Amino acid sequence: MTASPSDRIVVTYHVTGEASSIDARAKGIAVEQSVEMPVEAITDERVMREIVGEVRGVRDLGEGLFEVTVGLAVETTGLEAGQLVNMIYGNTSINPDTALMDAAFPQEVLDAFGGPRHGIEGLRARVGVTDRPLTCSALKPQGLPVTGLADLAARFARGGLDYIKDDHGIANQGYSPYAERVPAIAAAVRQASAETGHPTRYIPSLTGNLDELRDRIRIARNEGLDAVMIQPMIAGFPTMHTLVRENPDMAFFSHPTMTGAQRVGAPFLHGTLFRLLGADAVIYTNHGGRFPLPKETCLELGRRATRAWGGLKPAMPVPAGGMTLDRVPEMIDCYGKDVMLLIGGGLLLARERLADETRVFQDHVARLAGEISARNVAE
Amino acid sequence: MTASPSDRIVVTYHVTGEASSIDARAKGIAVEQSVEMPVEAITDERVMREIVGEVRGVRDLGEGLFEVTVGLAVETTGLEAGQLVNMIYGNTSINPDTALMDAAFPQEVLDAFGGPRHGIEGLRARVGVTDRPLTCSALKPQGLPVTGLADLAARFARGGLDYIKDDHGIANQGYSPYAERVPAIAAAVRQASAETGHPTRYIPSLTGNLDELRDRIRIARNEGLDAVMIQPMIAGFPTMHTLVRENPDMAFFSHPTMTGAQRVGAPFLHGTLFRLLGADAVIYTNHGGRFPLPKETCLELGRRATRAWGGLKPAMPVPAGGMTLDRVPEMIDCYGKDVMLLIGGGLLLARERLADETRVFQDHVARLAGEISARNVAE
Structure with missing residues (x-):
């Protein structure tokens, strides 16, 4: 036949x-x-x-x-x-x-x-936000002790962020072992979140082999976490898809490390392949930051991640890589409201004013989204 | 500090x-x-x-x-x-x-x-050959039923090959599931090997996630096999190194699929990184075949794989990718005797004369190696 x-x-x-x-x-x-x-x-x-x-x-x-x-x-x-x-x-x-x-x-x-198990809708539901772009920042630098990272996370959470992720360089090094780091950061975020009333989510970065990855997801789940980040090009495609299959309660963020070493179009790799394999959110390096992806490539990536596609859930685009507060209006213009805005180093530069600067970011996004909604209603 | x-x-x-x-x-x-x-x-x-x-x-x-x-x-x-x-x-x-x-x-x-656990010496010991290049071919095409692949393997083995590997496209598809294929091919090679008296080795290609890979190594070991092939860029680096650590009896061949050619230097990737992670033999695409790696890059790759390096065992260079019988003298000139000559499609073109053509290949290598030894003694 x-x-x-x-x-x-x-x-x-x-x-x-x-x-x-x-x-x-x-x-x-x-x-x-x-x-x-x-x-x-x-x-x-x-x-x-x-x-x-x-x-x-x-x-x-x-x-x-x-x-x-x-x-x-x-x-x-x-x-x-x-x-x-x-x-x-x-x-x-x-x-x-x-x-x-x-x-x-x-x-x-x-x-x-099967694609994303949660997708954009599931990521929105976790933080109770339906009508504006989501926000995110990253815990850096690696090398900080667990207490230092937990302190940063608390300040981000007090600033009202939706998601806080580990820097992808934070793995299981001696200075911040996963099994100590993740419970400490999760607790810090829980406490700050109780203060603000906003259900800020912490996304630990998963590294290691399949046994270790399973163990680390278990630790995350025990802390009440429901989203994790994986590096598909380093963990391997079979490993990524196995974890997605085995953990239907977890939302998966894909990280772009090592995605450039092969000649694969970025919109296909992130927006199609990682989504096919179950990434609920795809982190990629946006135009105009530290990496030279052209704007049109980034927009096409976003469209790929979110287009109607054979019944698969849409994946959340997460443009990143050197984004700053002043880029927020333009990013919302580019991607609309179904986007997660990830600003890492740009917030960390505020140092002791980190929670305040985070609050500025958070309020900025909410206000801009409100303006867009008002404009849409007026039109 | x-x-x-x-x-x-x-x-x-x-x-x-x-x-x-x-x-x-x-x-x-x-x-x-x-x-x-x-x-x-x-x-x-x-x-x-x-x-x-x-x-x-x-x-x-x-x-x-x-x-x-x-x-x-x-x-x-x-x-x-x-x-x-x-x-x-x-x-x-x-x-x-x-x-x-x-x-x-x-x-x-x-x-x-830790690098290769067996290296060149271990691969030589498996087939009792110390003084000439090793030989290898590949079972192709995928899509053949198990009996077809086993028949090919038997004919290669009757031709006296040292190693016979699965084509890297042969995974666990419905037309030749691993659990049926590997025992059948191993048996065919054992039987042909008993006829020739030469301990030809079959190298199954491993695919899937870590659980499946472990299961497939177990199946291989149960058949008396002591060498396997893995695709580091697809399995993932953590998975590859986990298997190397867990299976000290197995020799590992690395396959170059998805290695790209542009942005990671091939000598470093194959000759250094794959060797560091434990590849006993590194398969790569030789110059002048179906792939355009320059000759100097290939030679440097071979030197990297075999150089003295911090006590790690040398890995066997396996130049491949469209090699033919007429390339054998030049390949031996290039790489010397510590090389495994892998000819796949070039032998399969012989179709029904496959065992005879394989014997020609095998004898050719032995004769050329003899000439080199004689020349070295004379010099």
């Missing part, structure tokens, strides 16, 4: 090359990403018909760049997260002429991986 | 930029890869002294390229594989101006990770 063409994963690559050889190169990619051997050596009819990748299209984008689309059999992925990535880019990543830009997945793939 | 400068990990980046701003950019990398926040906002003296990354050197390589070296505190890695990678490249990977080229690790790091 031949799978219908629409049952295939259709992957889009950008390939630099020459018009005279692009068809052969496209065929080469389709073979590399499926059977990875000379097709003349294949004796099995079913493999030729149902497994070998098919070139679906080649489009000249000008200036030596081509868009190549390839259809890959879902069967080859075994519907497992690591093997999915292996099939859509894998060996072809080694060739600098080719970048992975997109993949369209059949509904079978969406259903198998 | 201040750590001595020599106790730091010294990371080398290639940075494209301008002479006028390179010092500031170097400082920016050192901060991003450590505290990741404005240093003016750091109030803790110990963090400033012992945790903040230090620029060690900036060297103009010409044509807008600079070599930047940065010293990072070992403490920040927590001596955990994922966090190690997070610290040496992590967020900086997102900036396309910067490529990770190298890192020099203090002995403390080498001792903590």
Whole structure:
């Protein structure tokens, strides 16, 4: 039985090359990403018909760049997260002429991986905020003792933040071991939150192998936490998806560390792949900060994370990486209200005035969101 | 207590930029890869002294390229594989101006990770070959049923190969589930091996999450297998290193899928990092095959994998990716006898004459190695 063409994963690559050889190169990619051997050596009819990748299209984008689309059999992925990535880019990543830009997945793939379990709505419900962008900051620098981090968290929470995350560099180092750090910070946030009346959430960063990650989620859950952060490119795709499957009560933030080491389009990687694997919120480096992603790439990433897509919940865009208070109006203009505004170092510069500066941030967002709502009603 | 400068990990980046701003950019990398926040906002003296990354050197390589070296505190890695990678490249990977080229690790790091448990010597001992390059081929294409793959393996083994690996695309798909495939192939190789008298080894490819990987290693061990292949960039660094630690009897082959070619230097990634984490053999795409790694990069990779390095065992270089029989003399010239020659599709093209063609390959390698030894004695 031949799978219908629409049952295939259709992957889009950008390939630099020459018009005279692009068809052969496209065929080469389709073979590399499926059977990875000379097709003349294949004796099995079913493999030729149902497994070998098919070139679906080649489009000249000008200036030596081509868009190549390839259809890959879902069967080859075994519907497992690591093997999915292996099939859509894998060996072809080694060739600098080719970048992975997109993949369209059949509904079978969406259903198998399931996407965000909580998504934007679940993240809003946790903090009781429906009508404005969410706010977030980060505990830094690593190297502080547990008490120092807990003190920072308390001040952020007294300033009324929605979410407070660990810096992704904070792992399980000797100066702030996870098992001591997370209960202490969670307690500090609980106490400050009781004072403000706002249910500020703390998001610990998870590192280590699967055993350690499970143990760390258990510690977080015991502290009443219901959101965690993971680094998909370091933990590994299979590990990330396993944790999402096993912990339906937890909301997952994806962190962008090591996402640049491969040539994968940022909108696809964060907005599509991490969302497919269950990220409820995707943290990425916004334009105009410490990292040079173009504005249009960031907007497309946001659209990908939130678009209607095969019944998957939308993931919350979290633009970050050197954002400051003065960027808030423009970020809300860009992303609308379904965004989580993450300002880390920009708040920490306030030092002893941290809680006050956090309150300024929080009030700023609420006021701007109010203006937007009023404007929308007026229009 | 201040750590001595020599106790730091010294990371080398290639940075494209301008002479006028390179010092500031170097400082920016050192901060991003450590505290990741404005240093003016750091109030803790110990963090400033012992945790903040230090620029060690900036060297103009010409044509807008600079070599930047940065010293990072070992403490920040927590001596955990994922966090190690997070610290040496992590967020900086997102900036396309910067490529990770190298890192020099203090002995403390080498001792903590341990490198290959078997290395070249252990891979030689498994097949009783001390004096010539080892040989290897790959079972392909995925999509074949278990019987088809076992038949291929038997014919490779009758041709006298040293090692036979799964194609990295062969995971746990419905058409050849791991738990059926591995025992069947192992049995086929055992039987053929009993006929030839040569202890040919089968290397199954491991995929899935840590639970599944452990289960698959157990299945392999039950079949008497003592070597496996893992995909570090897909399984994740913590997962790879956990398996290496837990299975001291197993030799590990690393597969290059998703390693990219652009932003992490291939000699460092395969020859240093994968070796540090315990790869006994590193498979990479050789120059002049299906992938465009330059020859000098491949040679440097081989040197890195095998050089004397803080007491770690050498890892076996496995150049691959479209190699053919006619490349064998040149590959031996390049790499010497401590190499495993992996020819996949080039042998499979022989189709029904597969065992004979494999024998030609095997004899060819033995004869050439004999000539080299004779020449060395004569010199």
